[in-house]
Amino acid sequence: MDVKQIEKAVEQLCLKANFYLRKDVARALKHALKIETSSTGKEILKILIENEAIARRRILPLCQDTGMVIVFLEIGQGVRIKGGSIEKAVNRGAARAYRRGSFRASVVKDPLIRINTGNNTPVVIHTKIVPGARIKIHVTPKGFGSENMSSISMLKPTARQDEIIDYILDVVKKAGGKACPPIILGIGIGGTMEKAGVLSKEALLRPIDRSNPKKHLMKLEREILKRVNGLGLGPMGLGGKVTCLGVNILTYPTHIAGLPVAVSLSCHALRGGKIVL
Amino acid sequence: MWRPINVPLSRKDILRLSCGDKVLLNGYVYTARDMAHRRFFTALQKNKKLPVSLKGQVVYYTGPTPAPRGRIIGACGPTTSSRMDSFTPVLLKSGLKGTIGKGERSIETVRAIKKYKAIYFVTVGGAGAYLAGCVVEARVIAYRDLGPEAIFRLKIRDLPVIVAIDSSGMDIFNKRKK
Numbered sequence: 001m002d003v004k005q006i007e008k009a010v011e012q013l014c015l016k017a018n019f020y021l022r023k024d025v026a027r028a029l030k031h032a033l034k035i036e037t038s039s040t041g042k043e044i045l046k047i048l049i050e051n052e053a054i055a056r057r058r059i060l061p062l063c064q065d066t067g068m069v070i071v072f073l074e075i076g077q078g079v080r081i082k083g084g085s086i087e088k089a090v091n092r093g094a095a096r097a098y099r100r101g102s103f104r105a106s107v108v109k110d111p112l113i114r115i116n117t118g119n120n121t122p123v124v125i126h127t128k129i130v131p132g133a134r135i136k137i138h139v140t141p142k143g144f145g146s147e148n149m150s151s152i153s154m155l156k157p158t159a160r161q162d163e164i165i166d167y168i169l170d171v172v173k174k175a176g177g178k179a180c181p182p183i184i185l186g187i188g189i190g191g192t193m194e195k196a197g198v199l200s201k202e203a204l205l206r207p208i209d210r211s212n213p214k215k216h217l218m219k220l221e222r223e224i225l226k227r228v229n230g231l232g233l234g235p236m237g238l239g240g241k242v243t244c245l246g247v248n249i250l251t252y253p254t255h256i257a258g259l260p261v262a263v264s265l266s267c268h269a270l271r272g273g274k275i276v277l
Numbered sequence: 278m279w280r281p282i283n284v285p286l287s288r289k290d291i292l293r294l295s296c297g298d299k300v301l302l303n304g305y306v307y308t309a310r311d312m313a314h315r316r317f318f319t320a321l322q323k324n325k326k327l328p329v330s331l332k333g334q335v336v337y338y339t340g341p342t343p344a345p346r347g348r349i350i351g352a353c354g355p356t357t358s359s360r361m362d363s364f365t366p367v368l369l370k371s372g373l374k375g376t377i378g379k380g381e382r383s384i385e386t387v388r389a390i391k392k393y394k395a396i397y398f399v400t401v402g403g404a405g406a407y408l409a410g411c412v413v414e415a416r417v418i419a420y421r422d423l424g425p426e427a428i429f430r431l432k433i434r435d436l437p438v439i440v441a442i443d444s445s446g447m448d449i450f451n452k453r454k455k
Binding site: 040043044047048050051059060061063064065102104105106116118148177178179180236237238239269 | 312339341342344345351352353358379381399403408409410425439441
């Protein structure tokens with residue numbers, strides 16, 4: 001496979017992601033409007049639904065924070081890649097999309113010196129080598145209003161489910177109106193500290209209206225969703241029933257001494273798309 | 278439900294507006310976010326003049342996407358206000374009257390809003406495309422080198438905002454939390 005194909009795919013996915021809200025999220029917003037009882041909350045949800053329609057006509061991106069791009073690459077071990085560096089190709093694709101789409105360049109080259117790179121790259125790439133001869137690319141631009149409120153904690157292995165939920169509720173409370181609720185929670189449990197973090201992002205890739213295939217996790221997701229919505233933060237944190245649109249959990253085996261729990265907060269503008277090459 | 282009001286705000290309007298009011302702003306505001314605030318702060322510390330007088334003005338915390346061809350501005354929703362909290366009391370002291378953003382403010386900012394009889398509005402985070410439709414004129418007037426973080430003077434028409442902290446120090450976020 002030529003890297004040009006990957007470059008092109010990333011470009012298309014970045015363009016699409018910033019103009020089209022994920023269908024599962026768009027549906028969830030419409031449902032939220034039906035069940036929200038706060039009048040201010042309803043007004044906000046109406047504006048968000050209208051915003052989605054404006055962006056869909058490719059007039060302007062959904063949000064001015066067109067994010068830092070996260071790319072999940074699943075590379076089949078049978079694939080032979082030619083034409084240059086895959087990492088460079090991914091970055092070239094993203095850079096072109098951000099120029100063509102008139103998206104905001106929000107990435108600084110050095111976190112301390114802070115000079116804008118001007119084209120929103122580099123992106124963050126997570127690579128998995130899998131059996132097969134295909135490449136799956138999943139692109140999700142992540143806004144930082146909500147990313148700043150994301151969190152990770154190394155809980156005790158003996159922690160009960162309630163302690164896990166309490167930690168997650170604390171993260172959501174601290175985020176308040178800053179993370180642009182109604183939010184979506186990606187939760188990574190297990191592995192090591194960094195593994196839990198990546199899992200929490202990967203969890204966000206699953207459509208929020210598709211149930212977790214693991215029954216105990218499905219139950220936990222529902223419980224968390226119920227408790228988070230019980231906080232009463234509401235749209236933009238101004239009060240209301242709808243604080244969270246969905247909770248997605250991914251787990252991984254972990255050590256007898258630990259229980260890493262990572263919470264990736266996403267604003268309602270959860271964007272992204274995938275392609276298999 | 279939503280009622281129009283002019284910006285810059287009159288003293289009477291500031292005192293009249295209260296927590297939770299839904300307002301449509303009309304007139305002129307300035308944009309500024311993180312880096313611009315740091316520059317304002319440094320300038321004030323050195324007793325230098327700001328590149329724009331904020332006396333009586335309203336600042337909108339936003340960093341728009343570049344305007345596509347034929348459009349006035351790109352997507353321009355609010356960014357998280359609390360990141361500006363360490364700079365806001367000083368700006369309010371120097372005459373700034375209002376801010377627009379999203380999310381909670383620090384207790385120091387709430388106190389300064391009360392002390393200097395100012396106001397804090399929130400607008401709809403993530404509604405960048407929608408809110409761009411409320412901007413009828415946009416001009417970079419300072420810190421052009423900061424790109425999306427430059428200071429724009431925006432002429433706005435019916436920008437929907439909600440009073441989150443009023444001049445009496447009432448805070449919508451704390452009221453909710455009890």
